[in-house]
Amino acid sequence: MIGDRIVLMTLAAGVILAVAYGYLRVGDRVLAGLPHAWHRRLAPWLFVGPATATVVLLLAVPAAFTVGWSFFDADGEQFKGLANYAHLISDGVTRIALRNTVLWVVLLPSFAVLVGLTVAVLAERVRYGALVKITLFLPIAISAVAAGVIWSFMYGYQPPGAAQTGTLNAVVTLIPSVGPIAWIIDEATNNYALIGATLWTQAGFAMVIFGAALRSLPDELLEAARLDGTSEWQAFRHITLPFLRPTIVVVATTMTVIALKAFDIVYVMTNGNYGTDVLSTVMYRALFTAKDNGLAGAVATLLMITVIPIMIFNVRQFRRNSREA
Amino acid sequence: MVTHADPIASKDNRRVVATSGAAGSRLRRVPVHVVVLGITAIWSIPLLGLVVSSFRPSWAVLSSGWWESVTLPGDYTLANYGRVLGRDGMALSLFNSLAIVVPATLLTVVVGAAAAYGLASMRFRFRGGVLLLIVALIIVPVQITFVPLLRAFNALDLTGSFLGLWIVHLGYAVPFAVYLLHNFFAAIPRELFEAAEIDGASRSQTFFAVVLPVARPALASLAIFEFVWTWNDLLIALIFLGGFREVAPMTIAVSQLVASRGNGWEILTSAAVLSVIVPMIVFLALQRHFVRGLLAGVAKG
Numbered sequence A: 001m002i003g004d005r006i007v008l009m010t011l012a013a014g015v016i017l018a019v020a021y022g023y024l025r026v027g028d029r030v031l032a033g034l035p036h037a038w039h040r041r042l043a044p045w046l047f048v049g050p051a052t053a054t055v056v057l058l059l060a061v062p063a064a065f066t067v068g069w070s071f072f073d074a075d076g077e078q079f080k081g082l083a084n085y086a087h088l089i090s091d092g093v094t095r096i097a098l099r100n101t102v103l104w105v106v107l108l109p110s111f112a113v114l115v116g117l118t119v120a121v122l123a124e125r126v127r128y129g130a131l132v133k134i135t136l137f138l139p140i141a142i143s144a145v146a147a148g149v150i151w152s153f154m155y156g157y158q159p160p161g162a163a164q165t166g167t168l169n170a171v172v173t174l175i176p177s178v179g180p181i182a183w184i185i186d187e188a189t190n191n192y193a194l195i196g197a198t199l200w201t202q203a204g205f206a207m208v209i210f211g212a213a214l215r216s217l218p219d220e221l222l223e224a225a226r227l228d229g230t231s232e233w234q235a236f237r238h239i240t241l242p243f244l245r246p247t248i249v250v251v252a253t254t255m256t257v258i259a260l261k262a263f264d265i266v267y268v269m270t271n272g273n274y275g276t277d278v279l280s281t282v283m284y285r286a287l288f289t290a291k292d293n294g295l296a297g298a299v300a301t302l303l304m305i306t307v308i309p310i311m312i313f314n315v316r317q318f319r320r321n322s323r324e325a
Numbered sequence B: 001m002v003t004h005a006d007p008i009a010s011k012d013n014r015r016v017v018a019t020s021g022a023a024g025s026r027l028r029r030v031p032v033h034v035v036v037l038g039i040t041a042i043w044s045i046p047l048l049g050l051v052v053s054s055f056r057p058s059w060a061v062l063s064s065g066w067w068e069s070v071t072l073p074g075d076y077t078l079a080n081y082g083r084v085l086g087r088d089g090m091a092l093s094l095f096n097s098l099a100i101v102v103p104a105t106l107l108t109v110v111v112g113a114a115a116a117y118g119l120a121s122m123r124f125r126f127r128g129g130v131l132l133l134i135v136a137l138i139i140v141p142v143q144i145t146f147v148p149l150l151r152a153f154n155a156l157d158l159t160g161s162f163l164g165l166w167i168v169h170l171g172y173a174v175p176f177a178v179y180l181l182h183n184f185f186a187a188i189p190r191e192l193f194e195a196a197e198i199d200g201a202s203r204s205q206t207f208f209a210v211v212l213p214v215a216r217p218a219l220a221s222l223a224i225f226e227f228v229w230t231w232n233d234l235l236i237a238l239i240f241l242g243g244f245r246e247v248a249p250m251t252i253a254v255s256q257l258v259a260s261r262g263n264g265w266e267i268l269t270s271a272a273v274l275s276v277i278v279p280m281i282v283f284l285a286l287q288r289h290f291v292r293g294l295l296a297g298v299a300k301g
Helices: A002-032 A036-069 A083-090 A092-125 A129-141 A145-154 A167-172 A190-216 A219-227 A232-261 A264-269 A279-288 A293-324 B011-019 B023-028 B030-054 B060-062 B068-072 B079-086 B090-121 B127-136 B142-154 B162-184 B190-198 B205-212 B215-234 B235-241 B250-259 B265-285 B285-299
Strands: none
Touching: A002 A279, A002 B090, A002 B162, A002 B250, A036 B090, A036 B127, A083 A092, A083 A293, A083 B142, A083 B215, A092 A129, A092 A232, A092 A279, A092 B030, A129 B030, A129 B127, A129 B142, A129 B215, A129 B265, A145 A167, A145 A190, A145 A232, A145 B030, A145 B068, A145 B205, A145 B250, A145 B265, A167 B030, A167 B068, A190 A264, A190 B030, A190 B235, A190 B285, A219 A232, A232 A293, A232 B011, A264 A279, A264 B250, A279 A293, A279 B068, A279 B235, B011 B190, B023 B030, B023 B127, B030 B068, B030 B265, B060 B265, B068 B250, B068 B285, B079 B090, B079 B265, B090 B127, B090 B142, B090 B162, B090 B205, B090 B250, B090 B265, B142 B235, B162 B235, B162 B285, B190 B205, B205 B215, B205 B250, B215 B250, B215 B265, B215 B285, B250 B265, B250 B285, B265 B285
């Protein structure tokens, strides 16, 4: 079986490269045989066509279908109007998921900006700056599944009196008269615990982006401020922070999208139990447990609507950049 | 343009300013050290715990915290890894992940590079429209496509197959791929493309002989990004591979280990380590490229 996989992988890689090469070379030659006007008109599509077709067939068209089906019943046969949406708002489970998704969208971007910015700024001021950067950087490569295992282990809970093998509870119980906390079961803590685990994997992203932005901050600005006797904090507050505002927006929107799509870590750590559902886990169950395509479509549409402002922002930003270029 | 892709690099002149000063200012800097060391601890301890636990025998994991193994006479063991790999399908899952990720990544790079070249070097009708569509779709929640795609894939008998998964990963990655490479290609002087065409090279010859070699750093960034991203995906694999154990990648295999209670932490942690090794090697060996891709893809957005 393992041998099969290696063969498949190698074969697929070879076929992809050969087909891509053949398609472009032969396509080019075929187009060259056409009248000039046709050649000019079609040649770009030889290159752009496959990607455009992929995006239309795998993203745009399915998205349109999903939105359409969200007004139909479970099998997509009977029109139900807004019934699926009404169900979403009235249903206790989805209400909790909505509340939690809002919690994710508020907390994850805030803390990612806070931690990423703090490390990017302060690491320049201590001799072991490279060390803290690497420790934040490593988890970027770790899957949410592995992070789920890592943090379930960190949050490990044993009844009071037993040896606490979970790191966090071992620390907490050092405080006199404080008992262990069931971090991922207790509804007072579990959503924060999941968001914290996600923050652990994402803060490095924020740090890298802030680090690059800081490196483009003109030194003269800060030097001048220091010569004027401005304190470090004031220089940060009045020079660095305004300079970084566009970067903060970029990091915050990226993290917002990640928070909206959050699924893996919830699936692994709680599977949505104990009041930790988010929109994605609700959709997953609607799709596979309830087998209700209409309801699943409504949840997905809701997710889609929430990212539309960010989409518009990105498109505007892109148009502005290309006009400047 | 991003010139410094090294995340660890720092500005030396600023450090001089910050560290000069009398003992009084050193005292004032204590909070800085507390914050930085605190963050370092919070971010490194979970990884340390994971790795240490994965080498501890099960009785030790049950009775004491991983940090105590430093003081207890350490009898570490490789047995956990042997048990994980010996489990049905775990070793296979490692190769399933490779069989999913490598072709999917290659497909994305090839399709993305061709499109980015076309968009950056040619002027044609709907060019602006295609670009805007792609930019808008970069952040589309993939969930919006699940229901119709799943139906179509069921009808085409593509669910549970690697081919199906390559196709969906391609679809989800193309907007980012085109966007990232387009930014790079747009910065290449157009004379470079035109010079080759004046020499009589066809567009595809120019693409393969001139453009791709010049774009190698950008292609590498994209490839690494996609490799790590696809390797770490759980949701898309869950949706489109269904419950077929023999095609499950590492993320599904590990999440199933977690779900089937009764596995000790020593098993879960060593499985997690195994699932992390490949992307970690790729990531660390090629981190400059990764960071460049990240910055080009995000910071310009």
